[in-house]
Amino acid sequence: GENVEQHPSTLSVQEGDSAVIKCTYSDSASNYFPWYKQELGKRPQLIIDIRSNVGEKKDQRIAVTLNKTAKHFSLHITETQPEDSAVYFCAASGAGSYQLTFGKGTKLSVIP
Amino acid sequence: EAGVAQSPRYKIIEKRQSVAFWCNPISGHATLYWYQQILGQGPKLLIQFQNNGVVDDSQLPKDRFSAERLKGVDSTLKIQPAKLEDSAVYLCASSFRTGAGELFFGEGSRLTVL
Numbered sequence: 706g707e708n709v710e711q712h713p714s715t716l717s718v719q720e721g722d723s724a725v726i727k728c729t730y731s732d733s734a735s736n737y738f739p740w741y742k743q744e745l746g747k748r749p750q751l752i753i754d755i756r757s758n759v760g761e762k763k764d765q766r767i768a769v770t771l772n773k774t775a776k777h778f779s780l781h782i783t784e785t786q787p788e789d790s791a792v793y794f795c796a797a798s799g800a801g802s803y804q805l806t807f808g809k810g811t812k813l814s815v816i817p
Numbered sequence: 818e819a820g821v822a823q824s825p826r827y828k829i830i831e832k833r834q835s836v837a838f839w840c841n842p843i844s845g846h847a848t849l850y851w852y853q854q855i856l857g858q859g860p861k862l863l864i865q866f867q868n869n870g871v872v873d874d875s876q877l878p879k880d881r882f883s884a885e886r887l888k889g890v891d892s893t894l895k896i897q898p899a900k901l902e903d904s905a906v907y908l909c910a911s912s913f914r915t916g917a918g919e920l921f922f923g924e925g926s927r928l929t930v931l
Contacts (some may be wrong), residue, residue, distance in 0.1 A: 739919030748922040749908070750822075754919070774880050780847070794860070798917045804865060806862075807861070809859050810858070810859050
């Protein structure tokens with residue numbers, strides 16, 4: 706089955722700096738890659754997603770890039786703010802199964 | 818619109834006891850998922866329903882876990898007997914249809930097994 710590795714496990718940045726979280730996946734047939742944000746004690750919520758026919762997608766301060774050849778994708782947050790502090794999970798969904806396999810998460814701390 | 822509802826939010830039981838969790842998905846969402854999230858890890862899929870049929874339960878420990886989705890709406894997840902390693906947050910999620918798209922999660926049910 707699919708295996709998703711996520712790095713780093715923790716990340717601290719100064720407010721206003723950029724943050725980058727990277728994930729790799731094992732199943733070359735995977736074609737959907739969402740990112741979820743989970744604040745402490747809250748439910749995971751989708752913040753951005755990308756499909757395998759697209760290399761990059763942006764939504765205001767958040768962007769995701771996908772390299773199908775290398776089987777990795779990354780989340781980029783620019784101009785970080787304290788409210789960006791949370792755990793971020795990447796996930797991958799294989800063609801046909803549509804089941805999401807999640808990474809272990811990255812705890813992002815934005816220091817004011 | 819109302820979100821995914823789950824109950825109870827918290828449950829503490831002794832090992833070998835049983836527990837049941839309930840989930841009500843977003844109205845009209847045909848697909849329902851149960852995930853297990855152990856502290857410090859990402860959610861792990863236990864079972865996926867499409868309407869009232871099981872799509873995948875390959876990662877459900879069937880000797881102790883069971884789940885059903887009667888009438889294709891509400892769902893219950895049961896653990897009997899519980900083990901210490903079952904301590905986790907059990908997340909229910911729903912989506913409009915089966916296919917690659919957004920999952921809407923509930924707040925989760927936190928289980929502590931002593």
